[in-house]
Amino acid sequence: MKAWMHGYSGRMGQEITKAIRATNHWTLVGGSSARGLMFEEQEGLSWDQFSNAVTNADLVIDFSSVAGNLELQKVIRSDSHYSKALLIGSTGLDQKQIDEWQKLAIDKKVAILLAPNTSLGILLLHQVSKLLGEVLAPQGFDIEILESHHRAKLDAPSGTAKFLAQGIAGVLDKTIKVNRDGKRESHEIGVTALRGGTVFGEHEIQYLGDEEEIKISHRALSRGLFAKGAVLLGEWIVKQKPGFYRLEDITIEEMIKLIQERKV
Ligand SMILES: NC(=O)c1ccc[n+]([C@@H]2O[C@H](COP(=O)([O-])OP(=O)(O)OC[C@H]3O[C@@H](n4cnc5c(N)ncnc54)[C@H](OP(=O)(O)O)[C@@H]3O)[C@@H](O)[C@H]2O)c1
Known part of the structure; x- marks a missing residue:
């Protein structure tokens, strides 16, 4: 499984990067932050290259900020070929921003999970x-x-x-x-x-x-907890049909399975 980390330079982005690298079935193809893109370990790429780079990923993980999440919305809205899964861990989004993700899930056929807490x-x-x-x-x-x-x-x-x-x-x-x-x-x-x-x-x-x-x-005793949870929830969302999901859509049975079978 290939992941893209939006907010890769942040506290959570770094933890999630570590959690992804600790698994043997996930790779990080690249990441984005306010300062630009990092793709296959090369930093400083311009945002123009986002669309091409991100199509290599099965899943985009967003732990950025309200503004960072809006940036992501803009690029996904403008990219007609974007059709992957997305895990949104950024918090503080208002209803308008959430409504737009709901529309994007349908228009772009993306499976999107809004996860304000990944523990x-x-x-x-x-x-x-x-x-x-x-x-x-x-x-x-x-x-x-x-x-x-x-x-x-x-x-x-x-x-x-x-x-x-x-x-x-x-x-x-x-x-x-x-x-x-x-x-x-x-x-x-x-x-x-x-x-x-x-x-x-x-x-x-x-x-x-x-x-x-x-x-x-x-x-919570460490940020690593949210990072490992993000990887597990990422595995859940990539298996879902396109649509907009919230944490409440994960059944108690699925949750217990995720906890019992966790590999991270
Ligand atoms: N869901 C959960 O369980 C959970 C747990 C903890 C935190 N969070 C949330 O995760 C988010 C990140 O937290 P954090 O502590 O890692 O924050 P942080 O250390 O401040 O990192 C923020 C990251 O987002 C990037 N960013 C900010 N504005 C951006 C923009 N306009 N465009 C593109 N990238 C932008 C930053 O890039 P630069 O470094 O280039 O500025 C940085 O990589 C917050 O919303 C926080 O509340 C969620």
Whole structure:
């Protein structure tokens, strides 16, 4: 399998490059960043060469930024021959940008997975948190999500906190309230973001009842975790038919299989 890394010079891009090189069934054909292209280890190529270079890849992995993701959208939109799979790990995209990817998936016949968190542990947390919500919310438990990330993170709340909140809100009749500044309403699922230091990422879901509290949390201990998850999810998306997918489209059975059979 051949991959192209968009955002290859970034913190995540470097980790994913390492994870790809550590497998024996993937190769990195090239990458792109704000400073240009790297193709088969040669740096400094111009963006004009993107279309030719990227057609050698089965999968494009994007861990860049909102602006970097827009650049990628532009080149894929303008390239009539682009027809590969794409894993989007960049976070902070607005609805307009996501809608455009949905259109591109159809127009260009690309299998696109929007993955604001590529940790398999978070995917499991997502499933478990919905189950707990379904049982506890009708019993009067309030649900709140707290997330912490390093001081350099550009978006808040994290894409993962939104993903978790949307999962729970989707199975309950609740609305998501971000960084509340007034009284709590009973129909809300609150999401609060903390920023500072070098925290890779922590997410805690709290189920707060009158007599007991349940808290489930996930703590990322290294960026390598997201990188290895990105490779596994990349393997999942290349096997899908063209279309736009979200993490929630991966069934619990597929997820367990990915975890049990992981080779990275
Ligand atoms: N899905 C997940 O599990 C997960 C986990 C961690 C992070 N993330 C997300 O992944 C993204 C990257 O994070 P990071 O920590 O690696 O960031 P980073 O270290 O700042 O790296 C950003 C990368 O994107 C490139 N880039 C930025 N703007 C660009 C543009 N306009 N055109 C082309 N390339 C551009 C940068 O290129 P230059 O070096 O040339 O500037 C660099 O290669 C962020 O959105 C972050 O929130 C997702």
